Amino acid sequence: MQILNPDPAVTQGPDRMLSERHLSIVRLVLPKGTTIKRHRSLMTVTVVAIKGAIVFHTDDEETRLAPGQAVVMQPAEFHWLEAPDEDGEVMVVHGVLAD
Structure with a gap:
């Protein structure tokens, strides 16, 4: 098992x-x-x-995600994201899924 901790210096x-x-x-701020x-x-x-x-x-x-919600995309699907209000x-x- 490996425990991953966020870097608090990344703002x-x-x-x-x-x-x-x-x-x-990746945690993206x-x-x-x-x-x-x-x-x-x-x-x-x-x-x-x-x-x-x-x-x-x-x-x-276009989808507004609240904390706890997730999206899953297939390889090569174009996407982008923004934090417009807060x-x-x-x-x-990112992963290669087993068949």
Whole structure:
């Protein structure tokens, strides 16, 4: 078992908690008004809201995530997110899922 702890010094941007070949876990801190640009991953991506109200976008949809809510995307699906109204945080897990 491995315990991962957030870096309290990270107040904006990525806090890379684990980075391995087929798995990464990142706590992403978004101050109010911050937007993460449109991008995609070659892995399955799970984004879990942990603080604030995050607006999550795909090319077809816009969803407001409250703490505890999550989205799962397939590899190569374009997405972006923002914290328009208040500071926010999400946990982002990139992984290669077993069949």
